[in-house]
Amino acid sequence: MPLVQKRRNTRQIRVGDVVVGSDAPVSVQSMTNTQTRDVDATVRQIKTLEKAGCEIIRVAVPEMADAAAIRHIKDRITIPLIADIHFDFRLALAAAESGANGLRINPGNIGDRHKVKKVVDCAKSHGIPIRIGVNAGSLEKEVARRLGSTAEAMVESGMANIRILESLGFYDIKISLKASDVARTVAAYQLLSDRTDVPFHVGVTEAGGLYAGITKSAIGIGMLLARGLGDTIRVSLTRDPVEEVRTGYEILRALGLRNRGPEIISCPTCGRCRINLFKIAEDVEKALLERDTQIKVAIMGCVVNGPGEAKEADIGIAGADGSGILFKKGKVFKKVAQDQLVAQLLYEIDKMTKNSEEMNGSKE
Amino acid sequence: MPLVQKRRNTRQIRVGDVVVGSDAPVSVQSMTNTQTRDVDATVRQIKTLEKAGCEIIRVAVPEMADAAAIRHIKDRITIPLIADIHFDFRLALAAAESGANGLRINPGNIGDRHKVKKVVDCAKSHGIPIRIGVNAGSLEKEVARRLGSTAEAMVESGMANIRILESLGFYDIKISLKASDVARTVAAYQLLSDRTDVPFHVGVTEAGGLYAGITKSAIGIGMLLARGLGDTIRVSLTRDPVEEVRTGYEILRALGLRNRGPEIISCPTCGRCRINLFKIAEDVEKALLERDTQIKVAIMGCVVNGPGEAKEADIGIAGADGSGILFKKGKVFKKVAQDQLVAQLLYEIDKMTKNSEEMNGSKE
Numbered sequence: 168m169p170l171v172q173k174r175r176n177t178r179q180i181r182v183g184d185v186v187v188g189s190d191a192p193v194s195v196q197s198m199t200n201t202q203t204r205d206v207d208a209t210v211r212q213i214k215t216l217e218k219a220g221c222e223i224i225r226v227a228v229p230e231m232a233d234a235a236a237i238r239h240i241k242d243r244i245t246i247p248l249i250a251d252i253h254f255d256f257r258l259a260l261a262a263a264e265s266g267a268n269g270l271r272i273n274p275g276n277i278g279d280r281h282k283v284k285k286v287v288d289c290a291k292s293h294g295i296p297i298r299i300g301v302n303a304g305s306l307e308k309e310v311a312r313r314l315g316s317t318a319e320a321m322v323e324s325g326m327a328n329i330r331i332l333e334s335l336g337f338y339d340i341k342i343s344l345k346a347s348d349v350a351r352t353v354a355a356y357q358l359l360s361d362r363t364d365v366p367f368h369v370g371v372t373e374a375g376g377l378y379a380g381i382t383k384s385a386i387g388i389g390m391l392l393a394r395g396l397g398d399t400i401r402v403s404l405t406r407d408p409v410e411e412v413r414t415g416y417e418i419l420r421a422l423g424l425r426n427r428g429p430e431i432i433s434c435p436t437c438g439r440c441r442i443n444l445f446k447i448a449e450d451v452e453k454a455l456l457e458r459d460t461q462i463k464v465a466i467m468g469c470v471v472n473g474p475g476e477a478k479e480a481d482i483g484i485a486g487a488d489g490s491g492i493l494f495k496k497g498k499v500f501k502k503v504a505q506d507q508l509v510a511q512l513l514y515e516i517d518k519m520t521k522n523s524e525e526m527n528g529s530k531e
Numbered sequence: 532m533p534l535v536q537k538r539r540n541t542r543q544i545r546v547g548d549v550v551v552g553s554d555a556p557v558s559v560q561s562m563t564n565t566q567t568r569d570v571d572a573t574v575r576q577i578k579t580l581e582k583a584g585c586e587i588i589r590v591a592v593p594e595m596a597d598a599a600a601i602r603h604i605k606d607r608i609t610i611p612l613i614a615d616i617h618f619d620f621r622l623a624l625a626a627a628e629s630g631a632n633g634l635r636i637n638p639g640n641i642g643d644r645h646k647v648k649k650v651v652d653c654a655k656s657h658g659i660p661i662r663i664g665v666n667a668g669s670l671e672k673e674v675a676r677r678l679g680s681t682a683e684a685m686v687e688s689g690m691a692n693i694r695i696l697e698s699l700g701f702y703d704i705k706i707s708l709k710a711s712d713v714a715r716t717v718a719a720y721q722l723l724s725d726r727t728d729v730p731f732h733v734g735v736t737e738a739g740g741l742y743a744g745i746t747k748s749a750i751g752i753g754m755l756l757a758r759g760l761g762d763t764i765r766v767s768l769t770r771d772p773v774e775e776v777r778t779g780y781e782i783l784r785a786l787g788l789r790n791r792g793p794e795i796i797s798c799p800t801c802g803r804c805r806i807n808l809f810k811i812a813e814d815v816e817k818a819l820l821e822r823d824t825q826i827k828v829a830i831m832g833c834v835v836n837g838p839g840e841a842k843e844a845d846i847g848i849a850g851a852d853g854s855g856i857l858f859k860k861g862k863v864f865k866k867v868a869q870d871q872l873v874a875q876l877l878y879e880i881d882k883m884t885k886n887s888e889e890m891n892g893s894k895e
Contacts, residue, residue: 168721170714170754200800209802227802251801253836304840316843347796347843349785350534357532373796373829373841376816378745378774380797382781385749386757390534393754405797405812405830410742417746421713432711432737433744433769436564437615438573438591448769452740465737466769472617476668476737479680479711 171422172395177366180296180339182223183247183268187296187341187398188366193424194399195415196223196368197408198251203233203240210243212408217246218457219412220427223399225249225271234261241266249298256282263289271298274331275307275324287337296339298368299328301355303346318354321346325359340365341398345372349387356396369397380404381414388418429455429516432480433466440468442486442505450509460520464512465494474499482519484512535786536759541730544660544703546587547611547632551660551705551762552730557788558763559779560587560732561772562615567597567604574607576772581610582821583776584791587763589613589635598625605630613662620646627653635662638695639671639688651701660703662732663692667710667719682718685710689723704729705762709736713751720760733761744768745778752782793819793880796844797830804832806850806869814873824884828876829858838863846883848876 179188187194197216201208203226213224228234228250241248249269250262256277259270270290274283274297290297301324303316310327314320321344332340342365344355352371360367371387374380384402391397400418402411419425433448434440448466455464465483467473470492473485478497485492491508493501493515503511543552551558561580565572567590577588592598592614605612613633614626620641623634634654638647638661654661665688667680674691678684685708696704706729708719716735724731735751738744748766755761764782766775783789797812798804812830819828829847831837834856837849842861849856855872857865857879867875 168718170717198799198801200804201802203802229803233802302840304842305836347841348787350787353534354532373798373831375795375797376812377741378777378781379784379795381742381745382749382753382778383785385746386753386782386785389746389750390754390757393750403799405799405809407809408799411799413742414746417742418750420743421747421750423712423714431739431743433739434737435562435767435769435772435775437562438565438567438597439593440564445769445771448740467737472669476666477711478668 171393171424174395175360175367177364177398178338180341180366182249182296185222185247189398191398193392193397193419194222195220195412195419196225196399196401197221197411197415198225198227198401200408203227204230204236206236206239209236209240213240213244213246215409216412217244219409220416221246221412223247223249223269225251227251228258228262229253231258231261234258234265237262237265237267256286259286260289263293263295267295269296269298271300273299273301273328275328280331283331284335287332287335290339291337296341297332297337299325299332299340299342300368301325301328301342301344302372303351304372316346316351318346318351318358321351321355322358322362326362329363329365341368342366343368343370345370347371347373349383349390352387353390356391357394360396366398367391367396368399368401370401370403372403374403376405380406384414385418385421389422392418392422392424426461428459429461430463431455431466432463432477434468434473434476436468439471440486441488442468442491442508444468444486447484447486447509451512454509454513455516458520460516462516462519464516482512482515484508535757535788538759539724539731541728541762542702544705544730546613546660549586549611553762555762557756557761557783558586559584559776559783560589560763560765561585561775561779562589562591562765564772567591568594568600570600570603573600573604577604577608577610579773580776581608583773584780585610585776587611587613587633589615591615592622592626593617595622595625598622598629601626601629601631620650623650624653627657627659631659633660633662635664637663637665637692639692644695647695648699651696651699654703655701660705661696661701663689663696663704663706664732665689665692665706665708666736667715668736680710680715682708682710682715682722685715685719686722686726689719690726693727693729705732706730707732707734709734711735711737713747713754716751717754720755721758724760730762731755731760732763732765734765734767736767738767740769744770748778749782749785753786756782756786756788790825792823793825794827795819795830796827796841798832798837798840800832803835804850805852806832806855806872808832808850811848811850811873815876818873818877819880822884824880826880826883828880846876846879848872
């Protein structure tokens with residue numbers, strides 16, 4: 168049984184130049200937490216997110232000033248932007264006029280069909296998609312009363328929202344069905360996958376802080392992707408959104424779906440370890456954070472087991488008493504003082520990276 | 532399809548008073564990174580881990596002094612202790628004599644059958660189990676040459692080690708098959724589950740630091756537990772082992788297998804949020820960290836969506852402009868100044884906890 172099943176067949180949509188659905192790469196997105204109308208702060212955050220690999224960014228549009236700001240934000244960023252709107256259809260129209268590359272709005276919440284049609288016509292004329300964002304905590308009252316806050320209720324709400332848009336001839340849709348727990352989230356997407364070919368924006372909502380948030384997102388999003396369900400992902404953490412993007416890529420890497428930047432494997436240390444490996448691992452991680460090179464680096468606690476256990480790594484270090492060694496593919500090639508370990512490792516990685524870039528360059 | 536499939540049927544073993552296998556709760560374990568012979572430091576770390584919920588602790592035994600220290604460590608801790616031994620069978624004998632509740636040693640690495648028999652006889656007479664710890668990076672040379680560092684090779688190594696012990700009449704075994712990537716780890720346990728009823732100690736080895744480590748562990752261990760595979764778990768992080776235990780419980784909670792302590796759900800914040808929610812969430816998390824009460828707490832960014840979306844929480848707070856509200860089961864019951872939010876929330880949680888403890892007390 169392979170770790171990841173065949174990807175679900177979906178219709179494809181485009182958010183700016185990012186294709187979402189079917190065989191398009193699973194994209195990683197996030198959301199700003201600045202006031203959108205504060206253009207400078209919002210652009211600053213998006214730039215940091217772009218650097219971390221964020222491919223689609225969502226901004227909250229609670230008022231007209233936020234919709235108006237989108238135009239100025241768009242001028243200064245390169246990734247597509249989605250406007251997040253609750254209830255007020257005029258904000259959706261304004262955001263689209265302002266250059267948003269997509270809207271997140273639930274047609275069921277807009278009110279009468281006349282208003283929904285205005286949003287749909289506007290999205291059509293701008294060629295932008297709509298994400299239906301079903302949330303277990305904010306289902307339509309009638310659905311919630313009848314079915315509770317269940318996966319079935321989320322699916323019913325999702326299908327009702329899809330029908331509203333499709334009945335108006337609008338098919339440029341993606342959908343999310345998020346709950347704050349893994350069980351309902353996974354069940355909801357699984358159920359919906361039999362009922363529509365709309366691509367899935369996948370995430371666990373209100374997942375929490377560092378440990379709970381990463382764990383719930385990794386299991387929830389991970390299990391869905393392993394079942395072939397999920398076309399774009401958003402990790403929700405009560406943390407800097409850069410950490411959401413980082414976690415998103417770690418999920419994709421863990422499943423072998425996408426690689427971004429260096430992969431670091433490192434041992435948990437034990438009573439055999441004689442160096443401060445936690446500090447070393449953190450220093451290396453920080454130094455490599457923004458590099459895009461795909462290299463496998465091992466940070467191991469002891470010379471005895473380290474190089475052998477990490478022979479699959481392109482390069483690695485292992486600690487001895489007060490000193491350490493560097494190894495490539497499991498073979499030791501240099502002994503260095505402990506305080507030189509990180510510097511020497513980074514130096515060697517730079518050399519390897521440069522070599523491989525030159526080799527790639529000469530091929531062109 | 533339920534999130535978690537029926538648990539695999541295994542033989543049961545005991546590590547001290549912790550039952551491992553079949554319908555026994557999936558236990559959470561960790562490993563010290565102190566020098567085991569440094570009794571004070573080791574006991575201090577184990578005490579912290581016990582508080583965090585660690586149920587089995589492993590210590591490295593690279594030398595005789597470490598084996599001898601086990602007796603003094605055991606005097607001062609309450610959870611069972613496993614001695615981790617590489618190669619030298621005499622260390623295993625000494626650790627068992629010193630009171631270890633289990634041994635982690637691979638019989639295939641000990642050498643001749645005579646030595647293995649000594650270890651087995653010693654384990655039998657002390658009534659302690661042996662964990663076979665197969666690691667993709669340190670397979671027997673012959674197996675690795677023939678099959679590579681594959682899941683199949685790990686299974687073959689595992690089965691060979693099981694056969695050695697069982698041929699000596701020893702059945703008190705658990706086994707782990709760890710690789711540094713999710714795919715091989717999951718595949719190896721899955722394959723082995725068809726070939727033996729030995730209980731599984733599950734983990735991804737050398738998983739890495741915070742993001743990679745938690746993500747790989749959550750997906751790898753999570754997918755296995757979801758398939759009903761896994762009787763005791765160890766999260767490996769290049770971090771303080773307390774974080775391994777925390778992550779372990781988050782994995783079990785995410786799958787609905789076990790709950791320990793308060794569950795915090797919190798929103799990622801967005802442009803609608805007018806308070807410093809990251810700080811508030813961290814403060815609440817820290818304050819609740821060592822409480823054992825099973826309560827669901829929500830930390831939400833905005834008054835408009837917060838209480839409704841988090842109506843499943845027992846209690847929660849949501850931020851407004853400079854102030855905030857407290858709610859129970861989605862119903863607002865108090866408005867407070869922002870700088871009072873955390874204190875008021877904790878005060879209310881204390882009241883609720885006390886009430887429920889009194890109620891529980893009166894039942895007895």
